[in-house]
Amino acid sequence: MRPLTNIAHSNTPRHITTQTTHVSNFCELLLWGGFAIYSDSQAALKAIIGSMQVCSRLVWDCVKALQELGSWNKLTLAWVPGHKGYKGNEEADRLAREGAERALIGPEPFCGIAKTHVRASIDEWMDGKSREWWRKLPQQRQAKMFIKERSARLTDDLLGQNRKAIRIIVGLLTGHCRLNKHMSLMELAEKLRSTFCANVKAWPG
Known part of the structure; x- marks a missing residue:
């Protein structure tokens, strides 16, 4: 046949x-x-x-x-x-x-x-909702400058680091770290500067 x-x-x-x-x-x-x-x-x-x-x-x-x-x-x-x-x-x-x-x-x-x-459709729906939520979220100016949307590659790279590195990276991306801008907003910049100056004066020589 x-x-x-x-x-x-x-x-x-x-x-x-x-x-x-x-x-x-x-x-x-x-x-x-x-x-x-x-x-x-x-x-x-x-x-x-x-x-x-x-x-x-x-x-x-x-x-x-x-x-x-x-x-x-x-x-x-x-x-x-x-x-x-x-x-x-x-x-x-x-x-x-x-x-x-x-x-x-x-x-x-x-x-x-x-x-x-089915899994691909759910992932696509979740990505859309995540982008919409992130776009409508107020404030977070610095974080939005560096993080445009959800990224699987960035997530995998970040989770591959140790806890100390993750804390530093997240702090730099979001601005929530010991930088002058964040410290000033929390009214801690002057306090840290005074503590640093006091330690310098206490050094011998």
Whole structure:
């Protein structure tokens, strides 16, 4: 039997990942009797055949369909590089783009959502709320000069330091340290200066 290369994609909501769409298409192809399936999605192929533990209902349904089909006939899953002129794959990409541009009829999501997508959506929402809170926070002039928004890289670098270094860095970034500006605001600059002068006068010589 010749490989099935003309793949029809249904309308896809904006929050469904490419991997989820490919796995869903595998299930649809099996129902129509496909015996050789080519895909440019390594993530979808690895989710189906490259993991001993399945955490997605959609992937599990696809694995069961593959096992049932493979129990009585030869089945081939193959990866092909995307955008390299493979006729069937280029047609699938074209149909996927057309489907993504159309409005979905019915409630969302129409199929399962990957955990990685859920975590990414939550992180994106938290980043947006954090930026909004920081922008609306009154005062903190010096801190806002150096810290524009939440930074995972800066956080990791900071937490990699010892407690003394963290205290110094945070103090310099926020201005809450033993600098004249901060000491003057706290009305401690003159007191520190007097203490320093007294110590200098007490030195021998």
